[in-house]
Amino acid sequence: MAVSGFEGFEKRLELHFSGHDSLGLRRLRCDALAQVLDAVQCTVVSAVGNRYFDAYILSESSLFVYPYKMVLKTCGTTQLLRSVPCLLRHTAELGLRLRACRYSRGSFIFPRAQPFPHTSFAEEALYLEERLPPSLAFRKACVLPSSSSHSWHVYSASAADDDDRLAAGSWSTFTVEVCMTELDRSLARRFFRKKGDERSGDAVGADMTDLTEIGSINPRTLVCGFAFDPCGYSMNGLDRDSYSTIHVTPEEGHSYASFECTGRWAGGRAEVLDSLRKAIGVFRPGAVSVSFCMAPNVDENQVRSAVGDALEPLGLSCRSQAVEEFPGAGIVTYQTFTPRRE
Numbered sequence: 001m002a003v004s005g006f007e008g009f010e011k012r013l014e015l016h017f018s019g020h021d022s023l024g025l026r027r028l029r030c031d032a033l034a035q036v037l038d039a040v041q042c043t044v045v046s047a048v049g050n051r052y053f054d055a056y057i058l059s060e061s062s063l064f065v066y067p068y069k070m071v072l073k074t075c076g077t078t079q080l081l082r083s084v085p086c087l088l089r090h091t092a093e094l095g096l097r098l099r100a101c102r103y104s105r106g107s108f109i110f111p112r113a114q115p116f117p118h119t120s121f122a123e124e125a126l127y128l129e130e131r132l133p134p135s136l137a138f139r140k141a142c143v144l145p146s147s148s149s150h151s152w153h154v155y156s157a158s159a160a161d162d163d164d165r166l167a168a169g170s171w172s173t174f175t176v177e178v179c180m181t182e183l184d185r186s187l188a189r190r191f192f193r194k195k196g197d198e199r200s201g202d203a204v205g206a207d208m209t210d211l212t213e214i215g216s217i218n219p220r221t222l223v224c225g226f227a228f229d230p231c232g233y234s235m236n237g238l239d240r241d242s243y244s245t246i247h248v249t250p251e252e253g254h255s256y257a258s259f260e261c262t263g264r265w266a267g268g269r270a271e272v273l274d275s276l277r278k279a280i281g282v283f284r285p286g287a288v289s290v291s292f293c294m295a296p297n298v299d300e301n302q303v304r305s306a307v308g309d310a311l312e313p314l315g316l317s318c319r320s321q322a323v324e325e326f327p328g329a330g331i332v333t334y335q336t337f338t339p340r341r342e
Contacts, residue, residue: 006232006249007113009106009179010061010258011080012073016100017091024067024096026054032090037063039082042074046202048224052241057226057234062245064236068096073260075247081117081127088133098133100158102329106179106289107150109254121153128155135159138327144334147320150179150289158328173242174294176276178259182286187212188250192231201226208233214246217278218261218271237261246279257283265298273310280314288316288337296330304333315339 017024037043037058046057056063060078064071070087074080081103088098103124108114117127125141136157144152190212193204205225209215214235215223221237221244228234231251237244244261259279263272280288288311292303300323308318316337323333 006251006254007076007108007110009108009256010073010075010247011078011105011118012071012103012177012260013080013083014100014102014104014175015070015072015087015098017068017070017096018099019068019094019096021095022067024094025065025070025091026067027094028065028090033063036072036083036087036090039086040072040074040078040080042078046205046224046226048222048236048238050222050238050240053238053243055224055236055238055243055245057224057236061234061247062236064243064245066241071243073245073247075249077113077115077118079115079118081124084128084131088131098136098159100328101128101132101136101156102293102326103128103153103155104177104291104293104332105153107153109181109256121155124153125155128157132157140326142324142326144291144322144324144332145320146289146322146334146336148287148336148338150181150287150336152289152291152322152332152334154324154326154332156326156329158326160328173262174265174292174298175262176260176272177291177293178276178279179289180257180259180280180283180285180287181255183248183250183255183257184284185252187283188248188252188255191227191233191248191250193227193229201228205233205235209235212282214279214282217282218244218275244275248283257285265294265303269306273306276307277310277314280311280316284314286339290335290337292331292333293329294331294333296325298331300331300333304335307335308337311337 042060053066061073138158204227209225225235233248235246249256321335
């Protein structure tokens, strides 16, 4: 817990592996996952899975485990990057080889409250540099600037810029990360528990999902929502091999919500943009940032234009945009939006 309030902005770590077992990372034992999360200082509060991946709601955000991909996202003062050494030990026991790593985050609301190695982006990048295997030769750390104080930080390391993931076709997918601050007060109140409500976090979370219409963002999604005490909400959504997730810190003065999803740009852009628009509409924020990580063969100008067009009906205008290419990890775009000035 930060001195002035809870840190909503998440730290996000995505790891890709190679191996010969069809289950791969999904073979990690419960005690192994517990050790990884203990290093981060968080725990599992709810879990669900399908034929493609497992999704965990954590005491601070979410964890997604595919056979050869893991996404760990945590908020507050968790020490996310401390998961790396422990995780690499357990994956080596399974015969898995790390092929790529991407770490991303926004600008912390309470940066002075963050513990090592998250005291600065330079420290975070150095921590990863010293702990990732030398086989990840393509490395880059970059801060994508904005017109506000909310910059986007990305560290990427890959075994090659044309590795097995290209042949496997995983470049056909993208990840969008949305950060929202200054949430509409009346909407933010829906993420507070009622006094005296002693039901489980899953039960109250299901009510919050229905009340806020989060479940309608993508009607095909299996939604697993969880409500914290006295306030706060997390959701993981499963739609075949794609996931979505929402996390809400509704306290006035430092309110924050995030939305993240994966999908395919080719043939599915209209659906993705519709989900993006609906998710932001749930919170009516005063400031929004949108980051896309996509394949190197996708037209980033088309993506940025489409995002701007999708948010315009919500009364939001693009205030800044940046783009950066990361060897072996694709292209990252970053845009910030605020309400249009009349």
